[in-house]
Amino acid sequence: MKLSDQVMRSYRVAKLFKDQNTERINSVDFSHNGETLISSSEDDSIVIYDCLEGKPKRTLYSKKYGVDLIRFTHAQNTVIYTSNKVDDTIRYLSLHDNKYLRYFPGHTKKVVSLSMSPIDDSFLSGSLDKTIRLWDLRSPSCQGLMHLQGRPVASFDPEGLIFACGINSEMIKLYDLRSFDKGPFTTFKLLQDRDCDWTSLKFSADGRKILITTNGPVIRLIDAFTGQAQQTFMGHLNGKGARLEASFSPDAQYVLSGSQNGIIHVWNTENGQKVATLESKHEDNPIYCLQFNPKFLMLASSSQHMAFWLPNIDE
Template sequence: MRLTDNVVRNLRVAKIFRENTDRVNSIDFSANGETLISSSDDDSIVIYDCLNGTPKRTLNSKKYGVDLIRYTHAVNAALHSSTKVDDTIRYLSLHDNKYIRYFPGHTKKVVTLCMSPIDDSFLSGSLDKTIRLWDLRSQNCQGLMHLSGRPVASFDPEGLIFAAGINSETVKLYDLRSFDRGPFAAFKLPQDKECDWTGIKFSPDGKLILISTNGPVLRLIDAFQGTPLQNFTGFANNRGLPLEASFSPDSQFVFCGSTDGKVHSWSTETGTKLAILQADHPGPIQNLLFNPKYMMMASACTNMAFWLPLVDE
């Protein structure tokens, strides 16, 4: 089944899970698309089976709290940031709920965490105005960048470069092998007076960069030239929340939640809004991801919703 405008318009909530007592703060699909992991402000980690549409298991992280949960390349291990004690990043074995390694260094809340698509390296960015590069095999930071403001960062799909959004106005591209030499490209964008950048993502084909904000706008730019391509607007974000936006696996569509519980979708090519999808979310949808391998989407407030298309094409 191919993702078309019609399929996007016919996405519907197929299942709702109420495993959490507080806001889900991050979600991540495994690379094979078979499981979804979520972290919540209630200090729990829930793993869902995407093929059967069932919760698989729940792990608790009462001592350190849990945020920004990310699968590593092994489906039985994950990374997450902490919300209590300190700002150490923790590497967790999901199989026996034991920590494999700690990554200390950040002195303030970690606001961005992403795993390399190709190897054991990962990036973290914090309100301490640094981006750190790590390797899962060592607790020592492999590289450190000092910035002038809050960072957002992400790897490209090949894992060779990463983008850093600085001060909500500049996107800098770094080569992973020589990032201490500084960026090889920098794109300055018109600054949003009303909102800050809260996320940055490359499209799966590597050609586009999507910038999400804590306001009612998303920006799409060309990943090579930095040219502004689209501004996606018309969704509610009246609380200044960081709303996660995501690409479809074919890079043709962008999806984003809203504070009024609806999901909006646009065409990356034309910028046209294709659909406003009604979700049964009682709270703001701050997390939304499309499954990398299967025709399904997940969105979360306190509840988790799995979406499937109604039509057969």
């Protein structure tokens, strides 16, 4: 089944999980094979969901350090995540036996960006201490350090050879992983959005587009090769400075975003037109996390509750 405007408009909540969390879910991530979803929450819980059976499998807790920005590594039973209590250390956790495999200390302020390489054990972190650090899961020592002028967001491209850093909500620098210490090989200067900061930066699965999410009413799409602005997506409600997630569909044909009133907005990446507004069951609560499963035609959205969406093909 291919995605089309009609299919996107037909998405409905298939499962709503109301009893897993007592506070808002702050990040979600799908495993590479699409079979598992993991979430982290302000209530210090980590919930593992089975996407094939559509049910929660297990709940773990990180009571001492809190948990945010959770990401699967290449092994489906290990994750990395950031802390929102005690310190700003990144933690590497085995889900199998709920034990820490390694700690990655170094950041001195809150980590606001975390990206796992799609091809190996390296990952990137960006912090309000105005640094981006490059790490390897096999070593607690930082492999590379970049000092910046402002708040960073960072992400690997789908081939894992290049990473992009968004700096000060006004420019993107592209680095070659093999020679990043020589500086960026290209810099794109973008129009600065007044009154809002960039909160995330994502490559499309084909590596051709970069999606920039802000904590305001604007989402930007740029060409990953030229830095040219392609689309500006607006109309989703975000007037409270929230970190609302936007995501690509796996075929990069659509961009989806939550909003502060519990509605999901869907735009076409080619013409910028809004394709659909989907009513969620999040009861007018902000949709903080929203991701498309990389392998199956399901969506996950979350506020305090987790929702799984499927297309209603009969419509």
